[in-house]
Each structure stands twice: as structure tokens, then as C-alpha cells.
Amino acid sequence: MFERLIGNAFIKSALRRLIEGGRVPNSMLFTGIDGIGKKQFAIELARAFVCKEPNGVEPCEMCSACKRAGVFNVPKPDDRDAYKRVVISEHLDIGMVMPFGRNILVDAIRHLEAEANFRPFEGRARLFIVDNADRMNDAAANALLKTLEEPAPSTHIVLITSRPDALLPTIMSRCQQLRFSPASEHDIEHYLTEHKGYHQHDARLAAKFALGSIGRAVGLDLNDIKTRRERMFEVLENAVFRGDLAAQLKVSEAIADGKEKDSFEMSLDLLQALINDVWNISVGGDATRLKNPDLEDRLALIAGGSDRSQLAAWNSEIENLRGSLDVNINRRIATDALFTTMTAGNTV
Ligand SMILES: [Zn+2]
Numbered sequence: 001m002f003e004r005l006i007g008n009a010f011i012k013s014a015l016r017r018l019i020e021g022g023r024v025p026n027s028m029l030f031t032g033i034d035g036i037g038k039k040q041f042a043i044e045l046a047r048a049f050v051c052k053e054p055n056g057v058e059p060c061e062m063c064s065a066c067k068r069a070g071v072f073n074v075p076k077p078d079d080r081d082a083y084k085r086v087v088i089s090e091h092l093d094i095g096m097v098m099p100f101g102r103n104i105l106v107d108a109i110r111h112l113e114a115e116a117n118f119r120p121f122e123g124r125a126r127l128f129i130v131d132n133a134d135r136m137n138d139a140a141a142n143a144l145l146k147t148l149e150e151p152a153p154s155t156h157i158v159l160i161t162s163r164p165d166a167l168l169p170t171i172m173s174r175c176q177q178l179r180f181s182p183a184s185e186h187d188i189e190h191y192l193t194e195h196k197g198y199h200q201h202d203a204r205l206a207a208k209f210a211l212g213s214i215g216r217a218v219g220l221d222l223n224d225i226k227t228r229r230e231r232m233f234e235v236l237e238n239a240v241f242r243g244d245l246a247a248q249l250k251v252s253e254a255i256a257d258g259k260e261k262d263s264f265e266m267s268l269d270l271l272q273a274l275i276n277d278v279w280n281i282s283v284g285g286d287a288t289r290l291k292n293p294d295l296e297d298r299l300a301l302i303a304g305g306s307d308r309s310q311l312a313a314w315n316s317e318i319e320n321l322r323g324s325l326d327v328n329i330n331r332r333i334a335t336d337a338l339f340t341t342m343t344a345g346n347t348v
Contacts, residue, residue: 002044004061005037006191006214007183014178015041019048019057024125025176026151029133031164032180035215041180042129042158043070046094049156050123065123069094077101085111086128093123099135109136109143116147116155125154133159134166141168148174182212192217201294205229208273208291209266225266231255232271233295236278239314239342240306248339256335264331265322272318278303279311314342 002012018024024045030038044059047069051059059066068090075082075098083100084107095115097108112128120126130136136144148157148171159175161167183191185207191214192203202222209225210217235251238244255267273291280290282303290296321334 002041005040005044007036007187008041008180011041011178011180015045016057019045024156026153026155027148027157027159027175029159029161029164029167029172029175029177030180031161031177033182033211033213034162035213035217035219036180036183037214038160038180039129039131042127042160043094045156045158046091046127049120049125049127050091050093065091072096074098080105084108086115088115091123092121093126094128095126096129096131099132102135104130104132104136104140106137106140106143109140109147112157113143113147116157117152118155119152120154125156127156127158130157130159132161133171134161134163136167138168141171145170145174183210183214184212185210188212188214188217201292204291204293209269225270228255228263228267229270229274229292232267232274233298235271235339235342236274237298237302239339240302243343245340245343248343249336252332252335252339256331261325265325268318268322272315274299275311275315275318278306279308279315282306282308282311317341 002015005012015024030042032038047059047061047066048054048057050065050069052063052065053060071090072087073090075087080100083098084105086095086097086108088095095112097104097112100108109130112130116126116128118126130144145168151157159167159171164172164177185204188207188210189200189203192198192206193200196203196218198206205225206217206220206222209220231251231254235248238247255264258264274295277290277292277295277299279285281287281296281300287293287296290299292299317338321338324334325331
């Protein structure tokens with residue numbers, strides 16, 4: 001169980017122990033950044049309660065109950081009335097409260113209160129998820145509090161949020177909290193190749209910019225990232241072989257004058273990853289660990305034309321630039337300076 005979910009081995013074993021001991025709390029709070037599988041863990045926990053042919057505490061993943069458990073008919077975003085109710089999955093013992101726009105409607109929490117009192121229809125327990133629980137206003141939170149105070153023994157409620165600080169302390173104190181960690185780049189890369197059909201090169205690139213979130217990894221525009229990376233590759237190639245400063249300053253203008261700080265930092269990340277790869281190739285490092293394995297041949301050419309102290313110096317220049325971003329420097333001037341330093345030694 002939970003094997004299909006990535007990372008968070010500690011939480012997997014904690015949940016397993018709780019299920020084995022029959023001590024799963026009635027009120028739980030799953031916290032951690034968006035897109036790391038908190039909801040999938042909650043649904044898997046629900047399967048443990050409803051599976052028809054469990055192997056010990058492990059849900060089989062195959063029976064009709066396991067299959068129906070994760071299927072939610074999510075209402076259309078403008079169907080306000082539908083968000084006044086718990087969205088019950090195709091398994092009647094599993095439901096989810098979802099926000100309507102920015103708010104969880106108090107009526108949905110009242111419906112949850114009523115549902116929480118029913119005995120299970122076909123499973124051994126019922127489980128309800130409150131998704132984006134930080135979107136409860138005070139009225140909704142207070143209504144939920146009542147339910148959390150008098151839990152039916154066979155009902156479990158799992159609140160999910162990436163912003164636990166936005167919850168009322170009284171809600172926090174009634175829930176057992178499980179903190180989810182961001183996934184490692186390695187875990188994300190593995191997940192994308194094994195479950196999403198990504199080529200390994202793409203999976204590695206996506207993992208690098210996923211910030212520990214599977215959801216973010218899957219949503220990344222890889223073509224856009226590759227276009228940016230190509231531009232940074234040309235900066236590096238130019239610095240090593242051509243010394244064409246005018247071309248470098250043009251790129252600086254394109255990446256640094258944009259409005260988005262994130263995409264600027266992404267360009268820096270890409271340049272730094274390329275420099276690190278060139279370094280690794282030049283010291284004869286393990287090629288399987290390259291950040292940009294698809295560019296290996298082209299990076300090897302650059303490695304042949306650059307020296308390591310130069311690469312190390314560029315790397316620390318980028319680190320300096322990154323550090324000074326917090327103090328609101330002029331990105332354009334700083335990037336011009338970086339590219340000029342990189343290119344100066346070879347200016348023709
Ligand atoms: Zn099953």
C-alpha cells in the first residue's frame with residue numbers, strides 16, 4: 001500500500017502502523033506544499049477502509065471498491081449549488097469538500113456534519129477529505145469544529161492544506177498533523193519516467209524545476225524551458241569560443257528586462273546547470289549524473305575549450321548575482337556585468 005505514491009516513506013510507515021493498530025485518528029491534517037500527493041495519500045488511506053479483499057491492511061487496488069474509491073465527479077466551477085454539498089465519490093463512503101472559487105461554503109461543512117454521522121454503507125469506515133482547508137471562513141471553520149469535537153467512531157476526516165498557518169488554532173489542535181516533505185529530484189524523475197511516459201532527459205529537466213512538487217513537474221512547459229536553455233547554452237558557447245560581447249548583451253536584455261522574476265531565475269538556474277555539466281565532463285565525472293544528458297556531446301565540445309578555474313569563477317559570479325536579487329538590484333545591469341565577465345577573457 002502507498003507503494004504507488006512517491007516519497008514520504010516516513011508518512012507511509014506511520015499510516016501503515018496506525019491502520020494495523022486500528023488507531024487511525026478521526027481527525028487528521030495533511031500539510032505540505034501543493035502537488036506532493038497529500039490527496040492521493042488520503043484516498044489511499046480511504047481504500048484501506050473500504051477494500052473488499054485486503055491483504056492484511058493493504059488494499060488490493062483491484063476490487064470494485066478500490067477502483068471506485070478515487071473517482072470523484074468534480075462539479076463545474078460555476079455550479080455554486082454543487083459546492084454546497086460534499087462531493088461523494090463513486091464509493092459512497094468516501095467524499096470530499098471542495099472550495100467554490102476561493103471559499104469553502106459553510107453549507108458544504110454542514111452537509112459534511114450530517115454525512116459524518118452515518119454509519120458506513122459498504123466499507124468498514126467512512127473518510128471525508130476537506131481539500132484546501134485553509135479556504136474556510138470563520139463560519140465554516142466553526143461549523144467544522146463541531147464535527148471534529150464529536151466524531152462518529154467510524155468516520156475519518158482529513159483536512160488538506162499547503163497553508164496550515166491560515167487555519168484556526170482550535171482546528172489545528174483537534175487534528176493529528178502529518179507533514180509531507182517535498183519529493184526529491186530523483187523521485188520525481190523516476191515517477192515521470194515510470195508513470196507518465198516521459199523520456200528520461202525530459203524527466204530530469206522537469207524534476208530540476210519541480211521544486212519538489214509532482215503537480216508542478218507535470219504542469220511545466222518543457223518546450224519553453226528548452227528554448228530558454230538553448231539561449232543560455234549559446235551564452236556559454238559564445239563566452240568560451242567567440243567572445244561576441246554585443247550578442248551577449250542582447251541576450252541579457254531579453255532575459256533580464258522581463259517582468260517575471262521567476263523566469264529570470266530560471267534562466268540563471270539553466271546557465272548554472274550547463275556550467276556544472278561542463279565542469280563534470282571536464283573532470284571526467286559520471287555522465288549519468290549530468291543535468292542535461294541530451295546535450296552531452298555539445299557540452300563536451302565546450303569542456304574542451306574552457307578551463308576549470310574559469311568555470312568555477314563563473315559559477316560563483318552567478319551565485320553572487322542570485323544572492324543580490326533579494327536586495328532589488330537592477331537585473332539588467334547585473335546580468336550585463338555577468339555576461340561581460342564571462343566573455344571578457346575571450347573578446348575578439
Ligand atoms: Zn480492493
